[in-house]
Amino acid sequence: MxxxxxxxxxxxxxxxxxxxxxxxxxxxxxxxxxxxxxxxALFAERIGDPELTPTQWAALAKLWQTGPTSQNRLGRLTGMDASTIRGVVTRLIKRGLVDTRPDREDARLLLIGLTREGTQLYRSLAPIALQITEETLSPLNQDERETLMRLLDKLR
Structure with missing residues (x-):
């Protein structure tokens, strides 16, 4: 201008x-x-799986929460653009942590879902992920943590 x-x-x-x-x-x-x-940095240091990134963890956690879903929806739910979620899913498939399957209602649609290995990894690492969150928030008291999360939710 x-x-x-x-x-x-x-x-x-x-x-x-x-x-x-x-x-x-x-x-x-x-x-x-x-x-x-x-x-x-805390995630990389503590998660115990050097191949697992925070974005891959987010995809696993969201699939645990929602069950099988489309790659497009998984990207939206995890805040990743199409190319990022495609790369994340590709790497998780290569590791055998997720697989694709046709949607029963629309065979043209592929759903991404946790495999048995992905489910086991998620279950074993979820307590560590909670500890990482706890350590990230450790400088804050409980009221400050709740306020921070409430304010961040407003910015989404």
């Missing part, structure tokens, strides 16, 4: 003023990224 002659843009403060007040450490995206990095 072209700048007005006064040096301001429509609906914003002068560029220099905004730049002077922008402190990276106080920005939500930066704070969320650092918290996410901390959580992912």
């Amino acid at each position: 072209p700048a007005k002659a006064s040096g301001t843009r429509r609906g914003t403060a002068p560029e220099g003023a905004a730049a002077a007040f922008y402190i990276l450490d106080h920005q939500i995206g930066f704070a969320l990224r650092l918290a996410h990095q901390r959580h992912c």
